[in-house]
Amino acid sequence: MKRLYVIKEKCNGCMSCVVACQKAHAHSELYAPIRESEPARIYIQTVLNAPIPLACHHCEEPACVRACMSGAMQKDEVTGIVSNEGNAQQCVGCWMCVMVCPYGVISAKKDGDKKVAVKCDLCRHLGAPACVDACPSGAVVWMDETEAKPHRKGGIYI
């Protein structure tokens, strides 16, 4: 199964992944990156003065799925994608997933007059994550689990 990985050393903090992520998830393509209402689902953090991308790990046993009290957050048995969108059950913005996610990669967004949780869905509507294509330095990669395994340094980092 293909997953998203990050090679820390390669990131130069250009934010292309963040912009591509917002654009991939905004309803209107054109002005999406500057519209604040569509939060990015991948983050660039600074650790010891170096930029590091951070996104959902799509865990084997996701704490967010276990804690979800509406049933909206589900892990797809086939693709392994963890998402609270596109399922019969709707997100009600209770923040249980934010409370239990050990990676801090779930945030809130306004959806009309409601608030909902937003997180990486590996761009399942596109077939592959937009951040990977957008990354000019090869820091954000999309590769097979078995291929990545020997290099893993914990979490999504290789």
Next chain:
Amino acid sequence: MKYVIIGNGPAGVAAATTIRSLDQKGDITIISAEGYDFYSKCLLPDFLSGAISEQQLFVRSPDFYDKNRIQLLRNRTVTEVDTAAKAVSMIDSGNKEATLYYDKLLVASGGKPFLPPIPGLKESNMFQLGTLDDVKKLKAGLQNAHEIVVIGAGYVGLEIASSLAKLGKKVTVVEKLPDIVGGQLDALASRVLRDGLAEEGVSLMLNTGVTGVSRARDIMAKLFNKKRKYLVALSSRQEVTADAIVVATGSGPNLAFMWNSGIRMNKGILVNRHMQTTVRDVYAAGDVVESIDAVTGNTALSPIWPNAVIQGAIAGSNMAGVPRDFDPQISMQNASEFRDIPMIAMGLSSADGPEYEEFVDDRSNELIYRKLVLKDNKVVGMIFLGDIHNAGVIGALMRNKANVARFKENMLSPSFCYSEVGELIGDA
């Protein structure tokens, strides 16, 4: 293998799903005292206010039971468990008795609201909120009710009060303790929440208990054959009038049917790390059990949704013959939102002596307030209000009892993130 699960809540359903993933052949039966598929109790206040529909309460799709080959026996109340005969006795809604035999049993019968022994309360127009049927009864009862007294200012009482205020009711919450949510928040967070409730139109009366409920003497009502109101008498000698009274004074494990089972119980059922009770082949999970708290190390009830799911999944795995240990969780953790202000609180709300440290990010003028409580360089409590980002990272450090000395000054800075402390959190 015959698996029998008492309870169709998050613990029971998580166990059933886990068993099915590990044992394709076994018979799985869930017994439920209620007539519904698995629904979310936590969303009942939103259903009450009309924010969500009845349909939205259901946590799984309608084909869930069929797809997983789980038999759900609805409207069956378990009356006794005979662990020697491995038999569960139950009655249906017509009082017809039946017996079911098990190889492995899970008790996941959840919680039940307390009814405090207040004179006149039971005979009044009183409602409790433990089940969907309870809320439907309240919804129907609200049609002719305008003034409502909610007894108890825990999270559930406050959510119900907020929902009732949104429906245009005049709501008064009466609480015996000096503060809301049983002191799970500190003074500032509690004030923000109280202000939010006041803005929603909820009146709060703290530090005062309800001493009795009686019928109001109302000459006009008598003359015009109108429904008389109730008088709620308080220990502060005040009186509040009410058309209806909602009791939200907390809940306790639902285990009346277990007393003859020979299984050891304290406040809840005692279990080991496999969620196994003191009797072979009987497991328990969710609101009915006492488990080890990750912060205090003590055994306690932890009546919250995420812990019920984790315990159910662990029990299910062990029942299906795949040994798995339960890792202690944080018993006190809550996420809520009042007046558009999200809040997450876990563990202790304040320093409890000189050996504790507090770190605070106080931007309460912007309605943001974040606080960490540390002991021996370990996080033992947090309150995130207004800005809840990274709450789970802190929670993971707390659960893992991680030593945070190296970065403790930095934990509330905007740059703090998982990538900085990943090795202390590990993989999921």
